[in-house]
Amino acid sequence: MSHNKLIIILGPTASGKSSLAVKLAQKFNGEIVSADSRQIYKEMDIGTAKITKKEMQGIPHHLIDIIKPNQEFSLAQFKKKATKIIKDIQKRDKLPFLVGGTGLYIQSVVDNLQIPKTKPNKKLRNKLESKTNQELYNQLKKLDPQALKIIDKNNQRRMVRALEVCLITGQPFSQQKHKGPKLFDILQIGLNPDIKIIDKRINQRVKQMIKAGLLEEVEKLIKKYGSKPYSMSGIGYKEALLDNSEELIKIHTKQYARRQMSWFRRDKKIKWIKDYKKAKKMIINFIN
RNA sequence: GCCGAGGUAACUCAACGGUAGAGUGCUUCCCUGAAAAGGAAGAGGUAGUGGGUUCGACCCCCACCCUCGGCA
Numbered sequence: 001m002s003h004n005k006l007i008i009i010l011g012p013t014a015s016g017k018s019s020l021a022v023k024l025a026q027k028f029n030g031e032i033v034s035a036d037s038r039q040i041y042k043e044m045d046i047g048t049a050k051i052t053k054k055e056m057q058g059i060p061h062h063l064i065d066i067i068k069p070n071q072e073f074s075l076a077q078f079k080k081k082a083t084k085i086i087k088d089i090q091k092r093d094k095l096p097f098l099v100g101g102t103g104l105y106i107q108s109v110v111d112n113l114q115i116p117k118t119k120p121n122k123k124l125r126n127k128l129e130s131k132t133n134q135e136l137y138n139q140l141k142k143l144d145p146q147a148l149k150i151i152d153k154n155n156q157r158r159m160v161r162a163l164e165v166c167l168i169t170g171q172p173f174s175q176q177k178h179k180g181p182k183l184f185d186i187l188q189i190g191l192n193p194d195i196k197i198i199d200k201r202i203n204q205r206v207k208q209m210i211k212a213g214l215l216e217e218v219e220k221l222i223k224k225y226g227s228k229p230y231s232m233s234g235i236g237y238k239e240a241l242l243d244n245s246e247e248l249i250k251i252h253t254k255q256y257a258r259r260q261m262s263w264f265r266r267d268k269k270i271k272w273i274k275d276y277k278k279a280k281k282m283i284i285n286f287i288n
Numbered sequence: 289g290c291c292g293a294g295g296u297a298a299c300u301c302a303a304c305g306g307u308a309g310a311g312u313g314c315u316u317c318c319c320u321g322a323a324a325a326g327g328a329a330g331a332g333g334u335a336g337u338g339g340g341u342u343c344g345a346c347c348c349c350c351a352c353c354c355u356c357g358g359c360a
Contacts, residue, residue, distance in 0.1 A: 115321055155327040
């Protein structure tokens with residue numbers, strides 16, 4: 001009956017998720033599925049603090065290094081792939097661990113988000129993006145007034161997406177997103193060290209990244225793919241060439257950690273823990 | 289020591305003779321095919337110090353202190 005179980009390990013950046021997950025996977029015969037929107041990219045290792053082969057300790061890790069930096073990826077693709085892999089791990093009688101800090105990616109699996117099927121449409125997006133926010137707002141007000149309750153009128157990105165779905169399907173965007181029936185029997189474990197500790201680790205990590213050759217990594221990527229690809233918009237990549245890059249990367253990473261916590265706090269199903277022992281106990285209870 | 293510029297929010301800087309604003313940072317929040325992205329709200333200053341002019345000064349005048357640049 002353990003065939004439907006899924007453990008989730010989440011937390012802000014630099015909270016120690018990865019190493020905790022490896023330890024737990026070793027203990028419980030598990031495999032790890034990464035829920036990290038940046039570690040999916042090949043060739044982007046230093047700036048994404050990607051786990052190394054050695055750190056994996058022989059535990060299989062999925063959804064890392066799956067696409068090139070100039071390729072695009074999305075929530076829907078993640079959900080599809082992650083779900084498939086999790087089921088496969090379960091079928092092989094191992095315990096899947098979904099581990100990461102990309103809250104939306106995790107939620108798509110936890111809540112079985114029914115993501116509107118409309119694929120991103122570059123042409124349409126470009127067209128919509130050339131309009132003012134006021135125009136987008138007015139258009140959305142006609143096509144999907146409900147959507148305005150959840151989308152801020154200054155958020156071009158999300159208004160464009162909502163309109164994209166409305167225009168292509170002829171149906172309101174807000175009515176095409178729901179939560180589906182539960183896919184798995186889930187235990188969500190959250191790691192939230194004191195924010196001061198997180199900040200300290202971030203400082204250390206960023207310093208270390210630069211020492212490890214972040215600048216060279218970024219230069220190489222730009223030479224190969226240009227600075228346009230979306231993958232280059234991540235923290236550590238967008239600032240690496242600026243002269244105060246270290247400070248900027250630190251600030252942006254700390255802000256990101258807070259955004260992550262703000263996201264995770266909403267999910268009351270998450271069990272917050274401090275260490276491996278507690279996690280181990282919880283999992284034992286959960287799988288038996 | 290002299291000349292010049294300046295001392296306003298945590299930082300970088302505005303405006304204005306009628307008790308101050310922005311950007312950044314900070315706090316909190318939102319989020320369904322770009323999510324390390326994108327967006328919202330909020331908390332922070334009685335203006336280097338002392339005096340004077342004025343109905344009223346952050347803004348004008350004087351002194352002192354400090355910073356930066358130039359000269360010596």
